[in-house]
Structure formats: C-alpha cells, structure tokens
Amino acid sequence: MTARSTPSALHQVRxxxxxxxxxxxxxxxxxxVLLLAYATMPAFQQGLARWGDVKQxxxxxxxxxSYVVFAVLVPEGLSVALGRQTWTRKTTMDVLYAALVFGTIGLTVDILYGVQVHLFGEQSDAITLVKKMLFDQFVYSPVSNYLIVALFAWREGGFTLKTLRHLFSADFLAHQYLPVLIAMWCVWIPGVMVIYFMPTELQFPVASLILVFWILIFKFVRRS
Known part of the structure; x- marks a missing residue:
C-alpha cells in the first residue's frame, strides 16, 4: 500500500x-449594499457616526x-441559536481563546489605521486608497494572518513545543499559511478599499461590520 501524497502548495492555494x-x-x-446604505440612508450614516464617536x-x-463581539461572540451565538452547534465547556474555552486572539488583532487594526493616516493622510482619492490598500494587504495582512493561522494551529496541536517549531517550518508556510493568505487577498482587497473610502473616524466601525459579515459567510456558507 502506497502512502497518500501530500497535496502541493499550489494545489492547496487553488x-x-x-x-x-x-x-x-x-x-x-x-x-x-453597505455603500448604498451609506450613500442613501441618513439614519445609517448617523448610526456609524455615533459608533465612531464611541470608538474615539x-x-x-x-x-x-468590538473585535471580540463581531468576530467571536456574534458568529458563535448565531451558530448556537440556529442549531448549527451546541454550547459545551469546550465551546467556552474555544471562545475565550478566540476572543483573546481577535481582540488583540482588533488592537493592531486600530493602530494600523492611525499609522495609515500619518503615512498617507486622510484623503479618499484613488491614489491614496491604493497606497493604503497595498500597505494593508501586503505589509500588515501577511503578518496578522500568519499570527491568526499560527495561533489556532498551535492550539489544535495542543500547545506543544513540537507544534510551535512546526509553525516556523517551510511546510507550514507553504501548505497552511500561504493558501489562507492568497485566498484572503482575493476576497479582502475590495473590502479594504471600501474601508479606506470612508472618513477616518468611520473606518473601524465599517471594518467591524465587514469582519462579522465575512465570518458569518464563512461559517454558514463555506462550511455548508
């Protein structure tokens, strides 16, 4: 009996x-829909503005x-409410771990937006949007996505030293990290363009909405 071959990195990316x-x-x-609501619904604009005021x-x-609520609690709560999963002790531990990971990512996202303002200004012209998108997706995103993938892989591996060493191996980078990063680029580049199109004070609220929408789609569409 021959051993099953490991799929190539290119195959996994595809x-x-x-x-x-x-x-x-x-x-x-x-x-x-979000852009249409922002352009045509004053109540939606006012709601985002109030959210932005609280954020400031x-x-x-x-x-x-915000990232704990929108990336973790809302998706998990809906999954339980819709009968897609039951809430167990393991669920609680998983939620606490995910809350720590995504809450920390939320901090880095907020810092990123401030850095972008200092680097490129607050204009919403095409050149500024492209600069911010490129910095976001090709400087910040590779690091943040690596941390997310690695931290959850480390948990799945039981937080062992062997798993930790594997997180820095060429095999992990090629077969687990790279496919996620390229798939995220394909999906998220339009998303960050919308985020940076918004006034600076509304970028974090809009990013939170896009994040929860993406995670809900991931949970209820991709895995269906």
Whole structure:
C-alpha cells in the first residue's frame, strides 16, 4: 500500500481560492449594499457616526471589545441559536481563546489605521486608497494572518513545543499559511478599499461590520 501524497502548495492555494469564491462574491455584494446604505440612508450614516464617536472616546479598549463581539461572540451565538452547534465547556474555552486572539488583532487594526493616516493622510482619492490598500494587504495582512493561522494551529496541536517549531517550518508556510493568505487577498482587497473610502473616524466601525459579515459567510456558507 502506497502512502497518500501530500497535496502541493499550489494545489492547496487553488483549493482555497475555489472554496472562497462563493463567500467572496457574497461579501462583495454585501459591500455594495453597505455603500448604498451609506450613500442613501441618513439614519445609517448617523448610526456609524455615533459608533465612531464611541470608538474615539474609548480608544483601544473599544477596538478590543468590538473585535471580540463581531468576530467571536456574534458568529458563535448565531451558530448556537440556529442549531448549527451546541454550547459545551469546550465551546467556552474555544471562545475565550478566540476572543483573546481577535481582540488583540482588533488592537493592531486600530493602530494600523492611525499609522495609515500619518503615512498617507486622510484623503479618499484613488491614489491614496491604493497606497493604503497595498500597505494593508501586503505589509500588515501577511503578518496578522500568519499570527491568526499560527495561533489556532498551535492550539489544535495542543500547545506543544513540537507544534510551535512546526509553525516556523517551510511546510507550514507553504501548505497552511500561504493558501489562507492568497485566498484572503482575493476576497479582502475590495473590502479594504471600501474601508479606506470612508472618513477616518468611520473606518473601524465599517471594518467591524465587514469582519462579522465575512465570518458569518464563512461559517454558514463555506462550511455548508
């Protein structure tokens, strides 16, 4: 009996892109709806503005809590409410771990937006948007996505030293990290363009909305 060959990195990249095709299209449709609501609904604009005011008042604390709520609690709560999973002790531990990871990512996202303002200004012209998108997706995103993939892989491996060493191996980078990164680029580049199109004070609220929409699509469409 011959051993099963490990899929090549290119094969896994292609598989990741195919798996994210439908979620990506749905996300882009959601982005169009979000822009339409922002352009035509004063109540929606006012709601985002109030959210932005609270964010400015609470700073990094609000950034941490927002990402915990929108990236973890809302998706998990809906999954339980819709009967897709039951809440167990393991679920609680998984949620606490995910809250720590995504809350920390929320802090880095808030810092990123401030850095972008200092580097490129607050204009929303095409050149500024492209500069911010490139910095976001090809400087910040490779690091943040590596941390997310690695931290969850380390947990799945039981937090062992062997797993930790594997996180820095060529095999992990090629077969687990790279497919995720390329698939995220395919889906998220339009998303960050929408984020940076918004006024600076609304970028974090809009990013939170896009994040929760993406995670809900991932949970209920890609895995269906």
């Amino acid at each position: 598989a990741a892109i195919r798996a994210n095709a439908l979620p990506g299209v749905l996300l882009w449709c959601g982005l169009a 008042a609470w700073g990094l604390t609000f950034a941490f809590v």
